[in-house]
Amino acid sequence: MNQEKTPATAGFWMPAEWAIHERCWMAWPCRQEAWPTNINLETIRAAYADVAQSIAAFEPVTMVAHPQDADNAAHMLGGAAEVLPLPIDDSWLRDNGPTFLVSDAGECAGIDWQFNAWGNKYHSYSADNAVAGHILQHLQLHRFVAPLVMEGGSFHTDGEGTLLITEQCQLNPNRNPHLSRADIEAYLRNYLGAKKIIWLAGNTYDEETDGHVDNAACFTAAGTVLAMQDDNDALLQENIRRLHNATDAEGRQLRVLTLPRPPICKRDDFAPASYINFYLANGGVIMPSFGIKEDDTAHSIIAEAFPNRKITSVPANVIVAGGGGIHCITQQQPAGN
Template sequence: MTRLVPPAEWAPHAAVWIGFPSHPDLWVEDLEPARTEVVAFARVVHAEGRGERVLLVAADDEAATAAQAMAGDFAEIVVESFGDIWLRDTAPIVLSDGSARDFGFNGWGGKYDLPGDSDIGMRLATDRKLAVERCDWILEGGAIDGDGTGLVVTTEQCLLNPNRNPALSKMQIEQRLCNDLGFAHILWLGDGLMHDHTDGHVDNLARFVAPGVLAIPEAAENDPNWQVYQQAAAAAAAMPGISVVRIPSPGRVLRDDEIVPASYMNFYIGNAAVVVPLYGAPNDAAAVAALQALFPEREVVGLRADAILTGGGSFHCISQQIPG
């Protein structure tokens, strides 16, 4: 019997939701550069029709008009109000039978409580006419990554954080991951990246690239996250059935003299292309080459994501695939 789980990201997609920067008061001078980076990402994912259908989600009519002007005919524009573009965390998670699960959302532990984010998942599912079930606990899509077999990886820093589900124990959270998303085996890592406002989302730290194969960064010189990577690799290697591959890290990336959670792990696996965020770091090309070796049947494309990163995330964070 086939387990009802979210398909692995490398499984075929019918479409992908991608958040389009919509609020000038949030993005300020980064609004237009972020829009340019998002559309460039969406264009590579579409791959001139060889990839997948792109659904650019705009929060209002002004943003929708801008998205249409920039994207032309390759994307469908969906207008649904939201707080910000991080649809990996707020859009529904679609399972292998085409049904969807929508979870509670509290602004990453109360940090960013923006109107529209708590119900955008249900509205997007309804717009796609998906059978959707509401699950009564807090879970963001970027906090988990599965390999399609029932194996999922997450971090204790995020899922066990008292600002998410303070009444639930680790065992109870594991049970909910099993009941609501069909997972059978859970790999717990410890902390996520330094200065990550999501409290350590795993999609910045460790990603499945094949069944049972987990990619984790290899620390660069002066890397502020070297201990995080070391501990994650050790935890993964200790779990039976998992092999670890190492991907170069961007190392210490500064914006306005502050360390930011820049990560090549925030790549998106599309039907035709794998899109990797780049930061102008020495390991940019090496990371693309390492991922190309893991995805030989797809084109691995590196794109700058500096403006998107000012909002706190990158390509994986702004997207949520619809299997099909």
């Protein structure tokens, strides 16, 4: 690893998602095959537009769209988002878009990870692998090219050097089979500014992403973690056990809050639905709802976790049927010079 070219040696790190945003980035759906055949592209796009319009009430949104779909995106978004035409293969920008960083001087930069469609699950993905670089070039931000496969939904930070990741995803041989656990930790320290890495187990029913952490646990504040609970899922139970025994980069014992797994949205016998898969906007939380009684309980828990934010519930059944959630289709750009 070339230490002279990493974000950490240049003074950059990844801030927490509750830091002030410049804008939110999304990508317009164009790959029908990622969804069940009974959900058409127009319905999928309407679900994405609903999320974008909800976020736009709090902060600007830029929607990346394949050039042939740019007019359709602009029409369906109704002015809620700027549309940036770029070649894309799919619409999960959290995972293939840039991970934005900040420095002490207030500069903003981005990481361009390698992307292989969650372990070669979809083809092709060459355009999606190039999107991060195109976005950073468009923004005229410094681009750090990371020589490893990594998706933005596979890690979560408190902005103070503590990182949550899962063994199920990070150690999966379909990502970086040549790297050891120690190698992956070294990259995360050098590219995200991690000082303390907490390895969680994963999520049994999330095989689409191989257990991305954004379906299992996230920080709600420094020292506080929200974790998905399901007594029938040994991996989720193990996550909570490890969190209760963990300390953060500042040496604080973690406070652990739990949210129930929503008992819906099964796809091929897997259920990637999670209330934790929400987006933190400036002053707001855009959270998923599924039209079930558990929605009210989840709303109350999230409102308690974020007492100074307006909670907006957005129907997410269609998005989850594609294998992800609201957090998966969004990417925050922190405010910077």
